[in-house]
Structures are given as C-alpha cells and as structure tokens.
Amino acid sequence: MSPEEWTYLVVLLISIPIGFLFKKAGPGLKRWGAAAVGLGLTLFTCGPHTLQGGGGGGGAWALIQAQPCSCHALALGGGGGGGGFFRALSLLGLPTPGGGGGGGELLLTLKVRLPSSPPFVPPELPILTSSSLQDLHLAQRKEGGGGGGGGPSLGLLPDVPSLGGGGGGGGCYVGIMTGPFFRYRTYLDWLEQPFPGAVPSLRPLLRRAWPAPLFGLLFLLSSHLFPLEAVREDAFYARPLPARLFYMVPVFFAFRMRFYVAWIAAECGCIAAGFGAYPVAAKARAGGGPTLQCPPPSSPEKAASLEYDYETIRNIDCYGTDFCVRVRDGMRYWNMTVQWWLAQYIYKSAPTRSYVFRSAWTMLLSAYWHGLHPGYYLSFLTIPLCLAAEGRLESALRGQLSPGAQKAWDWVHWFLKMRAYDYMCMGFVLLSLGDTLRYWASIYFCIHILAMAALGLGLVLGGGSPSRRKTAPQATSLAPEKLREE
Numbered sequence: 001m002s003p004e005e006w007t008y009l010v011v012l013l014i015s016i017p018i019g020f021l022f023k024k025a026g027p028g029l030k031r032w033g034a035a036a037v038g039l040g041l042t043l044f045t046c047g048p049h050t051l052q053g054g055g056g057g058g059g060a061w062a063l064i065q066a067q068p069c070s071c072h073a074l075a076l077g078g079g080g081g082g083g084g085f086f087r088a089l090s091l092l093g094l095p096t097p098g099g100g101g102g103g104g105e106l107l108l109t110l111k112v113r114l115p116s117s118p119p120f121v122p123p124e125l126p127i128l129t130s131s132s133l134q135d136l137h138l139a140q141r142k143e144g145g146g147g148g149g150g151g152p153s154l155g156l157l158p159d160v161p162s163l164g165g166g167g168g169g170g171g172c173y174v175g176i177m178t179g180p181f182f183r184y185r186t187y188l189d190w191l192e193q194p195f196p197g198a199v200p201s202l203r204p205l206l207r208r209a210w211p212a213p214l215f216g217l218l219f220l221l222s223s224h225l226f227p228l229e230a231v232r233e234d235a236f237y238a239r240p241l242p243a244r245l246f247y248m249v250p251v252f253f254a255f256r257m258r259f260y261v262a263w264i265a266a267e268c269g270c271i272a273a274g275f276g277a278y279p280v281a282a283k284a285r286a287g288g289g290p291t292l293q294c295p296p297p298s299s300p301e302k303a304a305s306l307e308y309d310y311e312t313i314r315n316i317d318c319y320g321t322d323f324c325v326r327v328r329d330g331m332r333y334w335n336m337t338v339q340w341w342l343a344q345y346i347y348k349s350a351p352t353r354s355y356v357f358r359s360a361w362t363m364l365l366s367a368y369w370h371g372l373h374p375g376y377y378l379s380f381l382t383i384p385l386c387l388a389a390e391g392r393l394e395s396a397l398r399g400q401l402s403p404g405a406q407k408a409w410d411w412v413h414w415f416l417k418m419r420a421y422d423y424m425c426m427g428f429v430l431l432s433l434g435d436t437l438r439y440w441a442s443i444y445f446c447i448h449i450l451a452m453a454a455l456g457l458g459l460v461l462g463g464g465s466p467s468r469r470k471t472a473p474q475a476t477s478l479a480p481e482k483l484r485e486e
Contacts (some may be wrong), residue, residue: 379424
C-alpha cells in the first residue's frame with residue numbers, strides 16, 4: 001500500500017470511534033464538533049490547500065443566493081470548472097493543490113474521496129446543499145402558485161440554511177474522505193434525531209464490518225502477485241495472449257477489494273454515529289434517504305421498539321457488484337449513493353430521451369469529474385456501448401428461451417459482464433492514452449469487438465430499443481437473495 005492509502009485508511013478507522021462519541025451529543029455539539037473534526041482531518045491530509053475549499057465554497061454560496069432556482073447547475077459548473085483548472089495545471093507539470101487532485105473529482109465534489117487519489121479540497125458546501133436548496137425553492141414557487149399546500153414534502157429542507165449552518169454540513173467529518181454522499185436533509189435529520197440513544201450502532205456496525213479484513217488481505221495478496229506496473233513494461237507484451245487476457249482479471253479484483261474496504265470502513269464511520277439511520281418503514285434508499293413518511297417516535301420506548309436500517313448511507317453492495325448479471329445492474333451496486341445522485345441530477349437532465357445516449361452523457365460527465373486522464377474517458381464511454389449491446393441482444397433473444405436456457409444465458413451474461421468490467425478497469429487504472437490502448441490492442445480490443453458484434457446481432461434479430469423495451473423478468477443475481485451480504 002502507498003503512503004496515501006495508509007493515510008486514508010487511518011482517517012477512516014479514526015472516524016469510527018469518533019462516531020460513537022458524537023452519537024448521543026446534542027445538535028449544537030454535533031454540528032460544530034463534527035465540522036471541527038472534519039476541518040482537522042482535512043488539514044491533516046491537505047494542509048494549507050484546505051483554504052481552496054473554503055474560498056471556493058464562499059464564492060459558490062454567493063451564486064446560490066443570487067440564483068436559487070438554478071443553484072445546483074451553478075455549483076456543479078463552478079466546482080467542475082475549478083477542478084478542471086487545477087487538473088489542467090497538473091497536466092502542464094505545474095504545482096497543484098494537494099498533490100494534483102487527480103482521480104474522482106465528481107466523487108470529491110460530492111464529499112467522496114477515492115483512496116487511490118491524492119487529497120484535494122473542493123467546494124463541498126455548495127454541492128452538498130445546492131440540489132436540496134434548488135428542490136426547496138422550486139417547491140416553494142410551485143406552492144406559491146397554487147400547486148398544493150400542506151406540510152413540507154418528503155426530503156425537502158425546512159428552510160434555507162445559513163452560510164454557517166451549511167458550512168457545518170459541508171465540513172462534517174462523516175464521509176469526508178471516501179463518502180458516502182448524503183443529502184443535506186440527511187445531515188439535518190442526524191442533528192435532530194429525537195432519541196439517538198435508541199438507534200442501534202454496534203450490532204449493525206459489526207454486521208457491516210466483518211468482511212473488510214478478508215477483503216483487505218485479498219487486496220494485499222492480489223496486488224502483490226499481479227502488480228499493475230507490470231502492464232507498463234515491454235516484457236509484459238512478450239507473454240502469450242491467454243496470459244495477457246487473464247491479467248486484467250486480478251487487476252480488477254484488487255481494484256474492487258481496495259474500494260470494498262474503503263467504503264465499508266466509511267459506512268462504519270456513519271453507523272457508529274447513527275448517521276443515516278431511519279426506521280425500516282421509511283424504505284430509505286442509498287443517497288436519497290426515506291421514500292415514505294415516517295413520524296418521529298414520541299418517547300424513548302417507542303424509539304427503541306423501531307427497527308432501523310442504514311440504507312441511506314449504503315455505498316457498496318459487494319455481492320451484488322460481483323454476482324449481478326448485467327452491466328447495467330453492476331453500475332447500480334457500485335458507489336450507490338453517488339449513482340443515485342448521477343441518476344437524479346445528471347441522467348434525468350440529459351439533452352436526449354434515449355437511454356443509451358443519456359447513459360453516455362452521464363458517463364462523459366462522470367469521466368470529466370474523475371479527471372482529465374484519457375483512460376477515464378476510454379473506460380467510461382465504453383459502458384454505453386456495452387449497455388446498448390446487452391439491451392438489444394437480451395430483448396431479441398432471452399425472452400424466447402426456455403427457463404433452463406435462460407439460466408444458462410444468465411451465467412454466460414454474467415461472465416461477459418465481469419470481463420467487460422475487467423477490460424474497462426484497465427483504462428481506469430492505467431490512465432494514459434498510450435498505456436490503455438497498448439494493453440487493449442494487445443488483446444485485440446476484444447470487448448469492443450464483442451459488444452459491437454452483439455449489438456449488430458441484436459439489431460438484425462429485431463431487438464427493441466433498450467430505453468423502451470419490455471423484457472421478461474430477469475434475476476439480477478446468480479444466487480438466491482438470502483445469500484447476499486447482510
């Protein structure tokens with residue numbers, strides 16, 4: 001592991017006992033204490049470059065106040081423009097904040113930092129609050145125009161937070177290094193938990209944390225046996241084709257194990273503090289929070305009698321990622337809170353209604369926010385091709401098969417899905433145009449060719465548009481639901 005990875009791991013582990021200290025604290029101590037810890041951790045990892053986030057946040061907050069109904073686009077554009085500027089400096093060989101800020105700019109801006117990327121302080125406050133503020137202002141305008149009354153809608157802020165109050169949310173230590181992304185409403189619900197002592201933490205934390213040590217050992221073993229740097233050496237390309245093909249499998253395996261550990265540890269930090277806990281009856285979803293109104297308990301006894309979950313801050317479904325059948329489903333199980341944000345605010349606002357082109361738009365912006373390295377774009381923009389291919393072919397063929405043949409189809413589909421992610425991961429980790437294309441060329445661009453062949457076959461056989469097709473019910477996992485984690 002690199003020194004940066006050790007630093008991130010230490011910060012994540014420190015956040016867990018800190019969470020137990022804040023769990024039963026009052027709203028004031030939670031707000032300012034959590035912000036102070038977040039500031040301390042940011043200074044520890046980023047040093048004086050922490051000022052960049054504060055300055056950018058103040059400037060973007062002024063834009064939010066000036067244009068509340070379009071503040072999310074302004075905050076997103078401001079954060080994206082600033083991130084692009086600093087990344088461009090690194091490409092020119094000039095000094096950059098926190099060592100370059102590469103890798104995961106979208107995640108960084110949404111309070112998520114990848115353990116493989118150098119520290120970088122974005123204007124977190126406006127991005128964290130802007131989508132919630134925009135939703136609030138639009139709802140107020142609708143209500144003022146006779147669009148309905150009653151109490152506040154589910155998930156909306158009760159009022160526009162002050163700069164100091166919003167700053168407390170933006171600087172909260174929870175998820176400050178690796179996520180998960182959370183809405184400002186989730187942060188407020190944490191501050192205002194009526195009986196936090198009744199919310200379970202230790203048992204859910206242990207249930208969530210138990211696989212992390214195993215994943216960590218698997219990461220260390222696989223990265224030692226199959227180092228990424230070998231792919232950049234000339235001797236690698238003298239190996240037989242099967243060896244070159246196989247190598248992307250353990251590289252992606254190590255990649256997954258590293259992120260599983262980081263995101264599980266980050267979730268445990270939230271669980272220790274009771275952050276993101278909602279009654280099961282609220283049917284919370286990752287990133288978005290509750291989907292059903294659930295009145296707060298009126299007494300400690302009633303609070304203790306409720307069953308809670310932490311789905312709001314659930315960032316990774318390890319089993320679902322590895323064993324779901326389709327490329328499309330794999331995206332949903334990976335970085336789940338940010339996937340919710342991308343679907344809600346990028347995918348839905350795409351300038352076209354086509355599913356494939358909306359996906360391409362979302363992947364293009366996601367690649368940009370990850371960085372300017374060509375490998376990101378080559379990898380992310382391969383996803384829409386895979387989505388189109390599997391959608392067309394599935395629509396054309398799968399529904400016509402017998403149940404047994406459909407099961408065999410799913411196994412083959414799963415195998416090819418994993419190989420597609422192996423293939424795309426190589427661009428994500430090699431980063432440069434030359435290294436990525438050199439590796440892909442050495443295995444004859446097999447996934448691109450296979451996806452184009454599948455897409456062509458699906459078109460010939462008359463598969464409907466992936467965005468509008470109606471397919472037969474399909475299992476998203478290759479094993480019964482009860483075998484999945486937790």
